[in-house]
Amino acid sequence: MKLIVTGGAGFIGSAFVRLLLAGKDSLEVIVLDKLTYAGNPDNLAPVAADPRYRFVQGDIADSVAVNELVEETQPDAIVHFAAESHVDRSILSPEPVVRTNLMGTFTLLEAARKYGVKQFLHVSTDEVYGSIPEPHDADESYPLVTSSPYSASKAGSDLLALSYYTTYKMAVCVTRASNNYGPYQFPEKLIPLMIANALEGKSLPVYGDGQQVRDWLYVDDHCRAIRAVLERGRPGEVYNIGGSRSLPNLEVVEKIIAATGRDHSLIKYVTDRPGHDRRYALTSDKITRETGWAPQVEFEAGLAATIEWYRQNTKWIERVRSGAYREYYDQNYANR
Ligand code: NAD
Ligand code: TYD
Numbered sequence: 001m002k003l004i005v006t007g008g009a010g011f012i013g014s015a016f017v018r019l020l021l022a023g024k025d026s027l028e029v030i031v032l033d034k035l036t037y038a039g040n041p042d043n044l045a046p047v048a049a050d051p052r053y054r055f056v057q058g059d060i061a062d063s064v065a066v067n068e069l070v071e072e073t074q075p076d077a078i079v080h081f082a083a084e085s086h087v088d089r090s091i092l093s094p095e096p097v098v099r100t101n102l103m104g105t106f107t108l109l110e111a112a113r114k115y116g117v118k119q120f121l122h123v124s125t126d127e128v129y130g131s132i133p134e135p136h137d138a139d140e141s142y143p144l145v146t147s148s149p150y151s152a153s154k155a156g157s158d159l160l161a162l163s164y165y166t167t168y169k170m171a172v173c174v175t176r177a178s179n180n181y182g183p184y185q186f187p188e189k190l191i192p193l194m195i196a197n198a199l200e201g202k203s204l205p206v207y208g209d210g211q212q213v214r215d216w217l218y219v220d221d222h223c224r225a226i227r228a229v230l231e232r233g234r235p236g237e238v239y240n241i242g243g244s245r246s247l248p249n250l251e252v253v254e255k256i257i258a259a260t261g262r263d264h265s266l267i268k269y270v271t272d273r274p275g276h277d278r279r280y281a282l283t284s285d286k287i288t289r290e291t292g293w294a295p296q297v298e299f300e301a302g303l304a305a306t307i308e309w310y311r312q313n314t315k316w317i318e319r320v321r322s323g324a325y326r327e328y329y330d331q332n333y334a335n336r
Contacts, residue, residue: 002028004075006060006108007082009033011185012123014043016079016223021047028052030073032066033082034059036096037324042316043184060104063111070111077119077230078112080105080161083154086188087127088332090150091274101153102160109164109172120172121230122161126215126240127151128176131277138282140176140238147275162236171235175226178242178282182219182302183309186320188328190214191303194253195310196317198260205333208272210250213279217243218297225284228291239287245299246281255300259307270336 003020007013008031017029029047033039035057047053058065060082070078082104084090084097105122112120129138130145144159146152158174165172181191194204225241233239250267257264287293297305310317 001025001077002030002073002075004030004032004069004073004078006032006078006080007039009035009039009041009043009055010081010085011038011043011182012180012219012222013081014184015182015219016081016226017044017053018046019220019223019227021050021053026052028054030054030056030069030075032056032058032060032069036084038085038186040184040320042319061099061107063107066107066111067114070115070117074115075117077121078108078117079121079123079226079230080108081123084150087148087150088188088273089328090148090153092331094149097149097153101150101157105157106160109161109170113164113168113170118171119230120161120164120170121226121233122158122172122174123226124154124158124174124176125151126176126178126242126280126282127277128155128158129280129282132279132281134279136281138240140240140286147277158238162238165236173229173233173235174238175229176238176240176282177222177225178215178217178280180217180219180222182306183313184316185219187317187325190249191252191256191306192310194256195260195307196321198256198262198266199310201262201266203268204253204257204266205268205270205336206250206253207270208276210253210269211248212276213246213248213281214252215242215280215282216245216247216252216299216302217241217295218302221295221297224296225287225293228293229287232291234290239290240282240284241287242282242284243295243299244284247299255303256307259304270333
């Protein structure tokens with residue numbers, strides 16, 4: 001099997017590539033990644049010498065580059081992770097989000113159609129369902145009601161991808177996962193940001209009242225689910241992927257404070273995010289029923305492993321928190 005993995009230098013994409021290449025299967029994995037601020041070749045260092053792996057730097061919205069690569073490599077499948085993936089950045093600067101998430105997905109779908117790629121797996125998010133009132137959980141038929149440029153762009157790209165099944169009979173699957181956490185996550189999202197700040201004794205910025213609820217999924221569980229959908233998913237279908245662990249943000253932050261031996265005084269309540277979704281909740285019954293997948297990593301164990309990874313990888317944190325990260329941090333958090 002020959003795969004193009006877009007966004008393979010990011011947090012989840014790189015975990016997926018490391019997972020695939022940890023096995024002995026005869027595979028070819030071609031990573032296509034622009035190396036934005038979130039893409040990091042260090043994330044792929046563990047597989048860099050594997051002869052089954054190749055890295056191509058390129059933009060998924062660049063149709064010439066995408067067409068050339070797909071024509072040259074003739075992959076069996078495209079697994080599409082590449083995205084501008086952060087809600088706060090999408091609020092500060094929506095243009096790259098629309099370009100990559102919508103135009104980039106369209107460009108890949110067109111190349112897949114033109115060169116007859118058999119399978120297309122579009123990696124999406126539970127955020128497309130918007131805020132879910134208690135006591136409901138979203139299944140795959142729940143309406144798409146988006147709040148941020150990020151979630152709106154993901155909903156749009158989901159529908160576009162599914163239209164290629166309906167219209168062109170391309171074997172498209174869409175996966176919608178809940179909030180991921182684990183090693184190698186860029187420290188702009190809640191868990192890695194709080195861990196990195198707590199380890200350094202810096203303040204922990206909690207938006208609003210901190211009672212917003214997220215469902216937490218360990219990144220390797222997500223990657224195993226994507227592999228299951230690639231192997232056993234039905235074309236034209238959407239699969240939710242949840243971690244079965246809903247927690248208010250404040251409780252997550254408290255757990256990080258306890259595990260790093262810090263004090264509650266580090267918590268700083270800051271102005272809420274505009275359009276902040278109150279609660280994400282989904283059911284993953286369908287993927288479990290159809291593929292046998294279920295999450296394996298309990299939140300407390302996954303969080304402990306994640307904190308340990310950040311403790312051990314201070315050089316990685318230092319490198320990704322370059323000048324550009326400082327700029328973003330000030331833009332998002334100063335005067336908040
Ligand atoms: P990330 O921000 O860590 O990585 C994104 C990767 O895409 C980076 O390597 C970046 O360089 C690359 N990229 C960005 N724009 C590109 C472009 N125009 N062309 C080529 N490459 C480009 O993101 P992540 O957290 O690993 O998320 C991966 C996917 O999973 C995204 O599609 C996201 O919407 C989805 N998702 C994420 C989560 C989560 O909690 N992080 C949850 C559910 C779904
Ligand atoms: P985030 O990791 O950005 O994921 P998403 O918005 O895609 O769910 O945020 C998770 C939750 O944590 C969300 O409710 C916003 C909140 N949050 C904070 O309270 N403080 C922060 O500094 C960040 C980054 C997020």
